[in-house]
Structures are given as structure tokens and as C-alpha cells.
Amino acid sequence: MLLAIDTIQLISIILILVFLFLGFKIFETKWSYKINKPYKWEAAVTNGEISDQLKGIERTYRDKVRFYNFWFQIERLKKKNIPGAFAELGVYKGETAKMINEMDKLRRFHLFDTFAGFDKQDLDLENSKDEKYSTNNFSDTTLNSVKKYINGNANVFYYQGYFPDTTKNLAEEKFALVHLDADLYKP
DSSP: OHHHHHHHHHHHHHHHHHHHHHHHHHHHHHTSSOOOOOHHHHHHHHTTOSOHHHHHHHHHOSOHHHHHHHHHHHHHHHHTTOOOEEEEEOOTTSHHHHHHHHHOTTSOEEEEEOSSOOOHHHHHHHOOTTOOOOTTTTOSOOHHHHHHHHOOOTTEEEEESSTTGGGGGGTTOOEEEEEEOOSOSOO
16 A cells, blocks of 8 residues: 555656646746747748848847847738838948848848937927937947948948938839838927
């Protein structure tokens, strides 16, 4: 009888451990903060459809949800053969622009920014007494440093200055994707 109780206790302990392990796995995959890579991304990597450069960007890009959102949208545009250029307003140092360009190097890509930060006269219009922004915000960049960082091909076009003044020669351009990342309402 003593041996039978030991066997039953052993089976009970094993079952409890199995249930604890399964419970932990369910918690880890469903409710933890761990962000899994999308299956389509993993399949594209496995099939050799993702460049080494884009894999490197994916590894180091801090906002994974944003990265995959751009990737899914650009893949959708390519799959459905939707024509048009890409554009980004508010380039700053070029991190997002580099990512977008790497996702589709065949598209014309228009980048709009002052590449110098905020002008005091613009801040006077924007800031209330709290003074959220200063002329130091986003001033630690230059057009040349962004060009060097993005390392784009002949399809990447840079427009330095105020938006929309810098769009005057683009009236006929059609856009498939426009990323707006502006911090000030005006200009």
C-alpha cells in the first residue's frame, strides 16, 4: 500500500508540473510583453526575400510594431502593384526613411525636412507659455548626414526647407505612401 501511494503521489507531482509548464507557456505567449515576429516576416526571411540590410534594420529598430506595420503596408503595395512614389515629411536623422527605402528601393522616395531643427519664429507661433519645443529640438542633424546615413540610390530625393514650399515641382507626382512625422502645426 505504501508503494501505491508513492506511485500515485509521483504521478500527481508529474501532472502538476506538466500543468504548471503548460500554464506558463500559455501565459508567456498570450499575455506577456514579448513581441513575436509576424509569421509572414519569418517566412519571407526563410525564403530569402529579405535583404541582409533590412534584417539588420529590423534587429536594431526600437519600435518593432512600427517596423512591421510599415513592412506589411509596403509589401501590400508591391503585391497589389499599386503605383506611386513614397514620401516622408519630418525626416530628422533618417532612421525611418532608411527603413522605408530599404523595404522598396524601386520607388521614388521624396524626403522633406528643414534638416536644421526649428526656427524661432515658428516656435513663437506654436509654443504656449509651457514652451514645449526650443530651437535645440531636432537641430542635431544636417542634410549631408542624413544622405550619408540613408545611403539611398538615385530614387531618393531630398527637399530642404519649409513644407509645403518644397513641393512646388511635385504637382504631377502620385503617391502610394506618405509618412507624416511633423511636430509643429505651422509652417
